[in-house]
Amino acid sequence: MFFRNLTLFRFSPAVATDLDRLDEALAEHRLRPCGPLEMFTKGFVPPVGRGEGEPLTHTVKQCTLLTVGGEDKLLPAAVINDELQRKVQKIAEEEGRKVGGRERKRIKEDLLTELLPRAFVRNSRMSVYADKKHGWLVLDTSSRKSAENALTQIREALGSFPAVPLAPEEGPRVLMTDWLATGNLPAGLTLGDECELRDPATATGAIARCRRQDLDAEEVKEHLRNGKQVFMLGLTFDERISFVLGEDLIVRKLKFLDVVMDELGDSHEDARAELDAGFALLTLELERLLGKLEEWFGLPRPADS
Structure with missing residues (x-):
């Protein structure tokens, strides 16, 4: 349960009031499994338990906990490029011609369609909590990019969530x-x-x-x-x-x-x-x-x- 890193944002008292509808808003943005031809999916998962009906938030006093989840297909570029080169070489040997850029692009798209359904899926989870009394959004990550992506997920669920990065008055x-x-x-x-x-x-x-x-x-x-x-x-x-x-x-x-x-x-x-x-x-x-x-x-x- 204990966070290992803290990336912080701040929000106003009016925004804190809007967070009262967070559980209802997240319900339409639950994480779903990656489809056969999808590279990734993002959404929210229960902070505790894995059941379909488990709540997506957990509140203690003024603080509300939620978990941003993701599924990513693991399909390294090197694997695709090796397979592409093999197919291009086979065409050159069997048909005695070079493969142009447009045809190479089409072959690569066909390879993605063929390989994606068989790719491994990596799950990711990030814990986040909002302190509505003091106006802190706390994300368990040291990556600014990951924090911004999670914040985007919350904004999409709520329609708007004007949390801002820290603006220190002392350097x-x-x-x-x-x-x-x-x-x-x-x-x-x-x-x-x-x-x-x-x-x-x-x-x-x-x-x-x-x-x-x-x-x-x-x-x-x-x-x-x-x-x-x-x-x-x-x-x-x-x-x-x-x-x-x-x-x-x-x-x-x-x-x-x-x-x-x-x-x-x-x-x-x-x-x-x-x-x-x-x-x-x-x-x-x-x-x-x-x-x-x-x-x-x-x-x-x-x-x-």
Whole structure:
């Protein structure tokens, strides 16, 4: 249940009200299996259970969980090209002629029609939740492209969903560089053991990556004195959550520490009770962390238009 990465968007109070119809809207956009000649399908699947009648959302207090699903056919271009070359060569040998571009294109289309029904299918799932009280849309991915694709799915289901990327008033790179250089971090925040430093002056500037490293070490400070800035920084919040924060404000390698996991316990009656407990704990912990990100970097919630 616990998210491993956080890509974040914000939405206004008016948009939060519109999310009350989310379960009804998603019902018409359930994930369906890939057809024989389809490369992929996208849709929504139940956060818990696999039955046809299972709800597509799960709400605890002000937070609503949903799962964006997909099925993709695995048909590598190399396989198609090898088969195409074999057919073209066979025509050249048997008929003594070259295959033109138009005929080659037709042969390739015929190959797709022949091979697609036999291709393996890969399933994908992405957990997403909306905090309607505070205006956060939280996606369990570190890929901006994947997050945008999932957001598009939600928008298509709702007809409109004006969630926007984060717009920090404080430059994340500058602020995190200051944290690392001075050791003057906000209350409750401590340095982890990982960072990525880059020279921002040039597109191909030097990059220094540290893992399992004391970030107070002199060699790290020397990189900063030489003009490098922080692009990723490992942090621990209130000794309860560790993560790596990027200058794009994507939270990577999110981990809930033992003190949090001990609060979850392991005595749950069924999968739904376990989901309830896990989701409640997840959203409570992240409410505090996201509130601090909002404070540190100045991440305003959009106002109603």
